[in-house]
Amino acid sequence: MTGGREPPPAWLRELAAAAETMEVHPGLLPPATGGRESAVLILFGDGPDGPDLLFIQRSEGLRLHAGQPAFPGGAIDAGDGGPVGAALREAAEEVGLDPGGVDVLGTLPEVFIPRTGFRVVPVLAWWRRPSAVAPVDTGEVAAVERVAVAELADPATRLMVRVPDGRTSPAFRVRGMLIWGFTAALVDRLLVLGGWAKPWDATVVLDL
Numbered sequence: 001m002t003g004g005r006e007p008p009p010a011w012l013r014e015l016a017a018a019a020e021t022m023e024v025h026p027g028l029l030p031p032a033t034g035g036r037e038s039a040v041l042i043l044f045g046d047g048p049d050g051p052d053l054l055f056i057q058r059s060e061g062l063r064l065h066a067g068q069p070a071f072p073g074g075a076i077d078a079g080d081g082g083p084v085g086a087a088l089r090e091a092a093e094e095v096g097l098d099p100g101g102v103d104v105l106g107t108l109p110e111v112f113i114p115r116t117g118f119r120v121v122p123v124l125a126w127w128r129r130p131s132a133v134a135p136v137d138t139g140e141v142a143a144v145e146r147v148a149v150a151e152l153a154d155p156a157t158r159l160m161v162r163v164p165d166g167r168t169s170p171a172f173r174v175r176g177m178l179i180w181g182f183t184a185a186l187v188d189r190l191l192v193l194g195g196w197a198k199p200w201d202a203t204v205v206l207d208l
Contacts, residue, residue, distance in 0.1 A: 008103055008126035011051075011194065012044055016105035016124050018193045025185060027167070030112035035119035039083035040073030041091045042186065043102065045127035049148040053187070054133070056094055057143040057177055067142070069177040071186070072097070073120070083107055083121035095144045096136050101129030113182050122186060145175050153191050155200035162207050171206065180208070 007013070043054040057069050072091035080086040084104050091097040108122040135141040151157060151174055161171040161180045170188040171180040179187065191197040 006128070008105060008128070009046075012105065012124075012126055015190070015194045019108050019124060019190065020106055022109060022189055022193060024109050024111055028111040028113070028182070028185065030110050030119050035112055035117050037076045037083075037121075038074055038118045039076055039087040039090070039121045039123055040071040041087035041097075042071055042108075042122050042124050042190070043091070043097075043127050044125070044149075045130055045146060047146055047148055049150055051149045052146045053149065053152070054091075054095075054097075054127070055145045055147055055177070055179070055183075056135075056141045057145070059138060059140055059142045068181065068183075069145075069179045070183050071122070075118070084123050087121075087123040087125075094136060094141050095133040096131070097133055098129070098131035101127065101131050103128050108186075111182065120182070145177070147174055149191070149194070149196055152187055153196040153198055155198050158200040158202075159204040159206055160202055162205050164208070168205060170202075178206075 045052050055069050056072050058067060072094050073087050074090040076083060076086040080089055088099040088102065092099055103126045105124045105126060108124060110119055110121050112119050133144050135144060152172055157172050157174050159171050159173060160168045162168045169185060171178060171184050172187060
């Protein structure tokens with residue numbers, strides 16, 4: 001107990017320590033300058049089927065990432081005080097998350113998404129006191145899902161996707177969602193670092 005509060009579980013503290021120095025894929029390394037600073041919230045909770053992660057599905061009408069599953073997050077505003085404040089604020093605005101029930105463990109190395117020009121700092125956190133979540137603005141967020149880590153690690157949910165320029169990357173097909181791109185790359189690394197990854201058939205490729 002710390003200050004009368006249960007600390008995050010040992011497995012997540014170990015994952016946070018490992019993730020702080022995780023290797024960034026060369027295609028996601030930030031440039032020396034430029035790009036818009038942003039943050040996403042990687043929120044682990046204790047679900048009915050063990051550890052789970054909070055995802056949003058973006059609405060189809062958006063200009064960027066339309067219809068795509070993602071972690072809650074967005075651009076860092078001047079009043080946020082950095083990535084942690086931005087990730088919590090965005091999650092509150094997008095799904096009604098109560099930041100008071102969240103313990104932040106740290107941040108992961110910054111990555112860059114060339115297609116949108118965002119520099120993204122992933123913020124790793126524990127959902128100590130889960131609150132009800134749902135889309136706040138359906139014009140921005142179409143759905144909210146808590147997906148069990150065991151479901152993401154299931155070889156049956158895993159595949160590769162190929163984008164028009166020929167590059168391939170990991171993906172997950174869960175709850176009627178296709179998680180791919182930057183979000184799937186993060187999930188893939190977290191499964192490995194957390195010791196959850198299982199052998200899967202990377203020859204299954206979906207052309208986007």
